Amino acid sequence: MESECPIDAELHNEISALLKPHPPSQVEDYLNHLIKTRQCHGITVKHNGDLGKGVYAVSDFEGDQLVLKDQILVGHQHSSNKIECLVCSFCFRFVGSVEQQIGRRLYLEEHGVSVNCCQADDEEEEELGQCGSSSSDYKEKVPLPKGLAEALMNGEVKLPYSDKFSMPQAVPCPGGCGEAFYCSKLCAESDWNSSHSLLCTGERSESRSREALVKFIQHANETNDIFILAAKAVASTILNYRKLKLTLSEGDYEPNLSGSPYLSLLLEAWKPISMGHKRRWWDCVALPIDVESSDEAAFRIQIRELAFTSLQLLKAAIFDEECKPMFSLEIYGHIIGMFELNNLDLVVASPVEDYFLYIDDLPDPKKNEAEEITWPFLDALGDDYSVCCQGTAFYPLQSCINHSCTPNAKAFKREEDRDGQATIIAAKEIYKGEEVTISYVDEDIPFKERRALLADYGFRCRCPRCVEEDP
Ligand SMILES: [Zn+2]
Ligand SMILES: [Zn+2]
Ligand SMILES: [Zn+2]
Structure with missing residues (x-):
């Protein structure tokens, strides 16, 4: 085995620290704190052994009652x-x-x-x-x-x-890109501060190279727009990190054992993502139907290379030396993997x-x-006059709700839900202590089709209905 040079070893340690899974109790605390900020009091997130985390009712819900309104982390x-x-x-x-x-x-x-x-x-x-x-x-x-x-x-x-x-x-x-528009100054500012200042292609962009940024966006549009979500996650981690650093005076921080004095800040800045990632994109993406299983290894290498190309373009656009681990393929792969397994339709x-x-x-x-x-x-508009806003987003709490083919809740926008937030409504009565479930796919389709679609989410459903219908 080749010996690693010390710098690589340091980066390697930082990446491991960032990818180290949190103890379940910490994840629960984090998510239950989020629930409080969403003003939804009837639910809690709990770990349930092998099944991982799930959302449980802590009070009774009537049918059609609002269970959760979740904000977008990145969309x-x-x-x-x-x-x-x-x-x-x-x-x-x-x-x-x-x-x-x-x-x-x-x-x-x-x-x-x-x-x-x-x-x-x-x-x-x-x-x-x-x-x-x-x-x-x-x-x-x-x-x-x-x-x-x-x-x-x-x-x-x-x-x-x-x-x-x-x-x-x-x-x-406000950056002058002419591409982003907002409903208010507040939204413009919030977006600017959370990721757009780095990802704006306008003249007031804070990226290193607007040209590189344009290339990155073009590549994502031509291949997979999951990279745009990933870029937003990287940018928001960098900006979070810079904010945290500003609040600390010199000598205030705890030098971390594993190298970079700022690693503890980066760990904190990375928290919203670190609570959700599990596997690298190329390991977890479902094999498309038109790819033979004998070609699986080649397919996964191809996906990894696609991520690598995207990352090089992003690096040229917004690299930050102090947040170097964010530009490693390992971290980028985990971010995209999290979106692959948890990204949800954004519909308005x-x-x-x-x-x-x-x-x-x-x-x-x-x-x-x-x-x-x-x-x-x-x-002139023709048949598609009524096209709605469509996209993908990551919702930290909705993504904790497990799937069932006989769900007791559903994602449903009411008349008053006019923005990208996710709304979960009780589909029938849910009693205190019960797990809240939604169907990730159309639950009315036959078993075989459900299984195929659910493979994209990286699991085989073992709900009572699937067990019964499994030939
Ligand atoms: Zn807005
Ligand atoms: Zn802009
Ligand atoms: Zn099922």
Whole structure:
């Protein structure tokens, strides 16, 4: 075996320290503290031997009662969806106006603006299926007269009753990238401070190289946008670290035994991620159906190489010497692995859909008068006028809820849930002490299909229903 040079040995020790699993009691404390900040008092996170952690009811819930509202740790709107919906880049609330939403989308489509859409996006959109309209009896889109989309976007054309669907005005990114928009100054600031200051491609970006950043984002869009989530996790750890360092005066910190004096700070900054990761991406990603099991090793090497390429691009963009371990393939692989196994659909219903439904429900002659004006727009949008905001996100508490094919709770957005937060509702009565479960897949599909889909989450379901249905 080759002997390692001392610097490598030090880095190696730091990486091991960062990847060392926390004792279950510490994870429980951390997550139960999070529950308090979410103001959901009826649940607790507990470790349950071999089954790992789960969410349990500490009070009774009635059917349809809110069980948990969970905030996003890191989230990302699919790049292909950015044309269709203008949402806050931090809380994913729709911004602008009905006119802007429709005008902007038609304008971008008219001008052939497309975002490199990755394969993963396409797959997920198919799976999502819960928004947008069915593909049957597809209606041909009828283009708008020239200039009308722009007029709508600029506010020169008003649609009837659109003021009933008001949205916050879009606040552009303070870094000047022109890509991120927010529902408020508060969201703009929060995003800037949590990760966007490092990941912004605008002129006030705090990255090392905006060019490298553009390349990184392009690579993620062309391959897998899970890398964007991972970059947000890396950036937020670095920024957390810098904040912690600022609060300490010289000599205040405990020099850590394993080298870097700042390792203890990095360990603290890394905490939100360290509570959730388990396996490296290339070890845990499910083998696609079209890959023979004899090619599995080659497939895993390929995935590892993809992560390596992405990491090199990210490193060129935002490397920080004091947070060096964050740029090791080992750590990057664990971050992506955590998102692979736990990333959840981010869905926010579109006010544009509500708008057209409202018009459709108007009594005559109001309906006729309104439709006179709205039909060209509806025709131009075609069948997918109601596309919702779609993305992926990591929700620290929702990801602790275990799967069951006969769940007692479900992810469900109520009328008032208008942003990217996850909402878990009781699907039936849940009694104190019971475990709260949701189905990660459509529970109405047959056993075999459920098993195949659940493989993506890295496990075989052993719930009573699966045991019974297993041939
Ligand atoms: Zn917002
Ligand atoms: Zn920006
Ligand atoms: Zn099952």
